[in-house]
Structures are given as structure tokens and as C-alpha cells.
Amino acid sequence: xxxxxxxxxxxxxxxxxxxxxxxxxxxxxxxxxxxxxxxxxxxxxxxxxxxxxxxxxxxxxxxxxxxxxxxxxxxxxxxxxxxxxxxxxxxxxxxxxxxxxxxxxxxxxxxxxxxxxxxxxxxxxxxxxxxxxxxxxxxxxxxxxxxxxxxxxxxxxxxxxxxxxxxxxxxxxxxxxxxxxxxxxxxxxxxxxxxxxxxxxxxxxxxxxxxxxxxxxxxxxxxxxxxxxxxxxxxxxxxxxxxxxxxxxxxxxxxxxxxxxxxxxxxxxxxxxxxxxxxxxxxxxxxxxxxxxxxxxxxxxxxxxxxxxxxxxxxxxxxxxxxxxxxxxxxxxxxxxxxxxxxxxxxx
Amino acid sequence: xxxxxxxxxxxxxxxxxxxxxxxxxxxxxxxxxxxxxxxxxxxxxxxxxxxxxxxxxxxxxxxxxxxxxxxxxxxxxxxxxxxxxxxxxxxxxxxxxxxxxxxxxxxxxxxxxxxxxxxxxxxxxxxxxxxxxxxxxxxxxxxxxxxxxxxxxxxxxxxxxxxxxxxxxxxxxxxxxxxxxxxxxxxxxxxxxxxxxxxxxxxxxxxxxxxxxxxxxxxxxxxxxxxxxxxxxxxxxxxxxxxxxxxxxxxxxxxxxxxxxxxxxxxxxxxxxxxxxxxxxxxxxxxxxxxxxxxxxxxxxxxxxxxxxxxxxxxxxxxxxxxxxxxxxxxxxxxxxxxxxxxxxxx
Numbered sequence: 001x002x003x004x005x006x007x008x009x010x011x012x013x014x015x016x017x018x019x020x021x022x023x024x025x026x027x028x029x030x031x032x033x034x035x036x037x038x039x040x041x042x043x044x045x046x047x048x049x050x051x052x053x054x055x056x057x058x059x060x061x062x063x064x065x066x067x068x069x070x071x072x073x074x075x076x077x078x079x080x081x082x083x084x085x086x087x088x089x090x091x092x093x094x095x096x097x098x099x100x101x102x103x104x105x106x107x108x109x110x111x112x113x114x115x116x117x118x119x120x121x122x123x124x125x126x127x128x129x130x131x132x133x134x135x136x137x138x139x140x141x142x143x144x145x146x147x148x149x150x151x152x153x154x155x156x157x158x159x160x161x162x163x164x165x166x167x168x169x170x171x172x173x174x175x176x177x178x179x180x181x182x183x184x185x186x187x188x189x190x191x192x193x194x195x196x197x198x199x200x201x202x203x204x205x206x207x208x209x210x211x212x213x214x215x216x217x218x219x220x221x222x223x224x225x226x227x228x229x230x231x232x233x234x235x236x237x238x239x240x241x242x243x244x245x246x247x248x249x250x251x252x253x254x255x256x257x258x259x260x261x262x263x264x265x266x267x268x269x270x271x272x273x274x275x276x277x278x279x280x281x282x283x284x285x286x287x288x289x290x291x292x293x294x295x296x297x298x299x300x301x302x303x304x305x306x307x308x309x310x311x312x313x314x315x316x317x318x319x320x321x322x323x324x325x326x327x328x329x330x331x332x333x334x335x336x337x338x339x340x341x342x343x344x345x346x347x348x
Numbered sequence: 349x350x351x352x353x354x355x356x357x358x359x360x361x362x363x364x365x366x367x368x369x370x371x372x373x374x375x376x377x378x379x380x381x382x383x384x385x386x387x388x389x390x391x392x393x394x395x396x397x398x399x400x401x402x403x404x405x406x407x408x409x410x411x412x413x414x415x416x417x418x419x420x421x422x423x424x425x426x427x428x429x430x431x432x433x434x435x436x437x438x439x440x441x442x443x444x445x446x447x448x449x450x451x452x453x454x455x456x457x458x459x460x461x462x463x464x465x466x467x468x469x470x471x472x473x474x475x476x477x478x479x480x481x482x483x484x485x486x487x488x489x490x491x492x493x494x495x496x497x498x499x500x501x502x503x504x505x506x507x508x509x510x511x512x513x514x515x516x517x518x519x520x521x522x523x524x525x526x527x528x529x530x531x532x533x534x535x536x537x538x539x540x541x542x543x544x545x546x547x548x549x550x551x552x553x554x555x556x557x558x559x560x561x562x563x564x565x566x567x568x569x570x571x572x573x574x575x576x577x578x579x580x581x582x583x584x585x586x587x588x589x590x591x592x593x594x595x596x597x598x599x600x601x602x603x604x605x606x607x608x609x610x611x612x613x614x615x616x617x618x619x620x621x622x623x624x625x626x627x628x629x630x631x632x633x634x635x636x637x638x639x640x641x642x643x644x645x646x647x648x649x650x651x652x653x654x655x656x657x658x659x660x661x662x663x664x665x666x667x668x669x670x671x672x673x674x675x676x677x678x679x680x681x682x683x684x685x686x687x688x689x690x691x692x693x694x695x
Contacts (some may be wrong), residue, residue: 091472111471125432125438129436130436132389152384155427158425159425187648315473319532325608328562331561331615332643
């Protein structure tokens with residue numbers, strides 16, 4: 001794929017930002033500033049950045065729970081992502097969602113979702129919404145290799161095909177669904193072949209090849225936009241870290257296997273491309289330093305952002321105007337309900 | 349059924365356009381039709397809603413009037429098309445998803461409870477999901493264990509959802525319209541036995557029943573019968589029998605809305621009568637009546653003259669044989685017996 005050096009630089013900067021961000025998130029998790037689950041995408045940067053780059057500004061993005069990288073690639077400020085991980089008001093979901101539930105509706109990012117394959121029907125519905133509204137955009141729906149064994153996968157692909165919806169299902173095949181390898185989980189190990197059952201175009205490519213990913217995603221999103229044709233794009237990649245920070249990632253794979261992948265780090269591959277384009281080592285090192293600065297600033301911003309006031313416990317749960325609907329529910333309510341929920345901005 | 353006691357709790361239509369007697373099913377259809385005319389964003393999807401005219405004919409004629417883009421037949425994929433409704437709603441559309449019966453909603457439970465219900469809170473108010481799911485519950489036609497259930501209590505226990513259960517044709521129209529206009533995910537629970545019930549329905553297209561407001565469907569002094577959906581119809585019949593055969597004056601509170609739940613109206617009634625019999629079509633254990641009993645004892649502790657009684661479906665998977673099915677239903681004899689028990693009367 002022909003790509004301007006300036007664009008390649010920008011994509012490389014995004015990849016660096018994601019890697020440095022994820023490494024810092026792991027550190028902060030271990031320092032107990034981040035709680036819950038924390039699924040890192042280190043190693044998957046080319047797939048993440050390449051696919052997201054293929055989106056038009058008005059296209060929509062939906063992901064599963066390994067979503068820090070996608071949020072950053074879509075342009076959600078690192079400060080808002082880190083603040084969300086810290087559970088702070090300044091987070092993109094105001095501290096209500098955490099690591100798995102990032103979103104930025106203004107940037108067309110309709111959420112990180114935490115139930116495997118649960119986001120697929122929703123992405124299908126967003127595509128239906130686009131069609132109903134006469135818009136020419138498409139939806140990119142990220143999922144992991146484990147999600148293709150869920151019923152929601154089958155139902156969503158079938159609906160997208162029979163209704164001709166503009167949605168591209170992006171399988172991030174990092175070889176393991178948690179600790180279960182693709183070989184142990186799927187009767188078909190070339191996952192893109194599953195799309196044949198729905199007569200959808202599908203492709204499997206090296207997900208660590210940034211330019212190939214961008215090209216393939218661009219083609220498939222183009223068909224979705226222009227021909228209302230859904231598609232399946234399988235990106236073969238690898239996660240360097242465990243399933244989540246709590247998983248060392250060694251029970252189901254060997255150190256040697258991991259090391260072999262680390263030796264072909266997608267970030268080194270893009271650095272090599274930029275070197276060939278004449279970008280100096282000093283410049284490349286400066287880009288890495290800039291990523292560190294941005295991530296450090298995001299940590300500081302997260303620390304500076306206040307924790308949510310417990311008085312806002314119920315805020316957002318129901319739409320504005322709902323408070324009056326619930327007003328008559330108070331008599332006999334469970335202990336503390338008045339103070340915790342009804343006084344907490346319930347649908348106001 | 350009589351709704352003469354409800355007007356104090358219903359917003360009067362701004363413009364009187366008269367009433368028409370119609371079935372509950374027709375009232376639901378009228379609500380959808382009016383809202384589809386009013387708002388381009390409203391569309392219907394589900395199994396057999398279009399060409400087949402609806403498995404229970406609720407959507408009959410809508411395809412002919414609005415076309416296949418707005419009356420969308422789906423494959424048998426409840427998880428898929430409920431989720432598609434969630435996604436379309438997030439983008440600002442107003443989907444009405446019909447589920448053929450509430451039993452089939454279980455295969456879409458993940459989309460309803462894990463997804464639709466979470467959107468407002470989990471995303472910090474940054475996204476909303478104005479989705480309507482409508483589906484009938486209920487038993488009584490020998491449909492047996494897998495097709496004779498009432499799960500509205502499961503959904504009503506979930507913060508983030510709203511659950512409505514109309515008992516009259518007028519409320520079928522008014523509450524479904526309220527659901528369609530609401531900005532949150534709303535489950536409207538209908539009932540198979542009630543579809544054919546007839547009643548007066550306001551023709552005003554702005555007639556909307558407020559969410560979170562119960563109705564006193566029949567005034568009384570001696571005991572409060574608290575019910576929703578078809579159980580309200582049963583309770584009203586029982587109230588007439590009690591008056592006629594025992595001289596007992598029973599008040600009937602029709603909940604109409606399960607979440608939000610209008611405990612205020614319930615508590616006013618029970619405080620007045622001192623006795624409560626809660627009735628539901630589903631299993632009482634962990635059910636709607638369990639929730640009612642908990643709240644009533646707290647809100648009306650000093651006013652209760654007897655333990656709160658509950659009547660629901662017998663706690664078995666519904667059997668096929670008619671004699672067994674009748675025995676398992678919260679039929680009028682069982683409700684009447686519960687009332688007499690709470691009043692200390694022997695039958």
C-alpha cells in the first residue's frame with residue numbers, strides 16, 4: 001500500500017503511544033491504582049492502528065474489552081483513557097466503565113463491551129441504524145478469536161448478510177481465547193473461512209503488517225460503505241502479555257513461543273520501514289520519548305482528576321426526565337435507597 | 349373491565365377525541381401505528397411481524413401501511429435482533445422489537461440484561477438506548493412448560509431497565525406509547541389471555557399513560573388486591589364475587605408499571621384496608637409478589653391487620669393436562685381463598 005511518510009510516521013506514533021500506554025497501565029495496575037480486569041493489547045498495535053486508520057471520521061467503531069489501543073487509535077485523549085482506568089471523573093465514561101468500557105460517542109466509538117461476542121449484535125444494529133438514516137458510513141466491529149464460537153457471531157453475520165448491512169467484523173486472532181488456543185477451540189482454524197457460511201467476503205492477513213492491515217481494512221470498509229456489503233477480516237497477531245494483567249501468560253504457551261513473537265515485534269517492523277524512508281534513529285527515538293511524555297502526562301491527569309462523588313451513584317443510569325417516574329417508588333424501599341440512589345441524580 | 353376509578357391517576361387528554369371499544373391487541377397496534385406516523389425513527393422488527401401479520405396478529409396491517417423497512421421480519425435469532433435493536437437505538441433510532449413470547453426472550457437475556465440495561469450507567473451517561481421490547485407472557489392454553497411462563501420479575505429486578513405490564517386496552521395503548529417515547533430501554537409485557545379483552549380506548553394520539561403510576565382499578569374497604577397484567581383481570585372478577593357472595597369490599601390496585609414501581613399507591617391502599625393479597629401469573633418465589641410483600645410490610649407495618657398473602661402460579665413447570673394446568677394457575681378460586689384467609693373467614 002502506498003502511504004505517505006508523514007502518514008506512516010503518525011501511525012507509528014500511535015503504535016508507540018499504545019505500547020507505552022499499555023506498559024504503564026500494567027505498572028499502575030500492579031501499583032493498585034487500576035482495579036478490575038485490565039486486558040493489554042501489547043503486540044497487537046499494527047492490527048489495531050492499521051484497521052482504525054482505515055475508518056473515515058464519521059464511521060463507527062465497536063470493540064470488545066481489549067480496547068485501550070482502539071480508543072487511543074481512534075483519537076480518544078490518553079488522559080481520558082488513563083483517567084477511566086483510574087476510575088476518575090475525567091475518564092471517558094466518568095469512572096463508571098473502567099478498562100473494558102471505554103467509549104467516545106463524539107468520535108463514533110460506541111464502546112468497549114465486556115461479554116464475549118455481545119458487541120456483535122450491537123454493531124449489526126448500529127449498521128442498521130446507519131442504513132435507516134441514509135448515511136453512507138460503515139461500522140468496524142472488533143472481536144477476539146474466542147468470540148467466533150458464540151451464537152451471537154453466527155446470528156450477527158447472518159443478519160448482516162441478509163439485511164446487507166455495512167459492518168466489517170474484525171477478528172483479532174491472537175491465537176488464544178484467554179488460555180485456550182484456536183486449535184483447541186475452533187473446528188476451523190482459519191477463522192475467516194467461517195464467513196463462507198454466510199456468503200460474506202472474507203480475508204486473512206498478517207495482522208502485524210501495518211500497511212497490509214490498513215489496505216485490507218480500507219478495501220472491506222469501502223465495500224461496506226459503497227455496496228452495503230458486510231465482510232470479515234481476520235488479522236493474525238499475537239498478544240505479548242497475558243490475557244489480563246493478572247495472567248502471566250505462561251500456563252498455556254512457552255517462553256520460547258513468546259520470545260519468537262517478540263523478535264518480530266510489529267513496532268520494530270514499522271520502525272524499519274521508517275528507517276528505509278530515511279527517518280533518522282534520532283528522530284525515531286524522539287518519537288518514543290514523546291510517547292512516554294504523553295503517557296506520563298496521562299497518568300498525571302488521571303491523578304489530578306477527582307474520584308466520582310458517591311452522591312452521583314445513580315447518575316446516568318436512566319435518561320433525564322426519569323426521576324419523576326421513580327418518585328413513587330420510595331415507600332418501603334431497601335435501607336439506604338433514598339440516600340444512595342434517589343438522591344443520586346436518578347434520571348434527573 | 350371497568351376503568352372508571354382510574355382517571356384521577358391518568359393525565360386527561362388535552363384534546364378529547366372520543367373513545368372506541370377495541371381489543372387489547374388492537375390497542376397495541378394503534379399505539380404502534382400512531383407512533384410510526386408521528387416519528388420516522390420508530391420501526392418494528394421481530395419474527396413474523398410483517399408478511400405473517402404477527403404470530404398473535406398484534407402487528408397486522410403494519411407492513412402494508414409502512415413497508416418492509418419499517419416492519420422488518422427477522423430470522424429466528426433473538427439474541428441477534430434484540431442486539432440489533434440495542435445498536436440501532438444507540439444511534440438514535442426508536443426500535444420496537446417484538447419477541448413472540450417471553451419464553452424466547454431468555455435466549456436474548458444477555459442483550460437485555462448485560463447490554464441494554466447497562467448502557468446509561470456503564471458509559472457514564474454518554475450513551476443511551478431508547479429500545480422497546482414487547483412480548484406476551486402467561487399460561488392457560490395447554491402450551492406446557494416451555495411456553496407458559498411469566499418472567500417479568502426477572503427483568504424488573506434489573507436496574508437500568510423499565511418494565512411495564514398493562515392490564516387494559518387503554519393502558520396497552522397508553523403504556524406502549526409511553527415506552528416508545530421514553531429514552532431508556534423498556535420491556536412491555538403483554539399477555540396471551542388478555543389480547544382478546546375489550547375496552548374503551550382513547551383515540552387521542554397524545555394519550556400516553558405515565559410510567560411509574562399504578563391505578564386503583566376498583567375501590568374497596570376491606571382488602572387490597574394488588575396485581576398486574578392478566579392477574580388484574582382475575583382480581584377484578586374475584587372482587588365482584590367477593591362483593592356478591594361474601595359482602596366483602598375489595599380494592600384492586602393495578603400496578604401497570606413494575607419498574608419503576610408505584611409503591612405509594614399500593615401503600616395508600618393497604619394502609620386503608622389493612623390487608624393485602626398480591627397476585628401474579630408467575631411463580632411467587634423471588635417474584636413480583638415477593639417484592640410487593642417486602643415493600644408493603646415496611647411501608648405499612650403499623651397498618652397491617654393480617655399477614656400479606658401471595659397468589660401465583662404453582663411452583664412447578666407448567667404441565668400439559670388441562671386439569672393439572674388449571675390447578676397450577678392463579679385462578680379465581682385460589683385468589684378468593686387467599687382473600688378469605690387473610691380476612692379470617694372460612695370458606
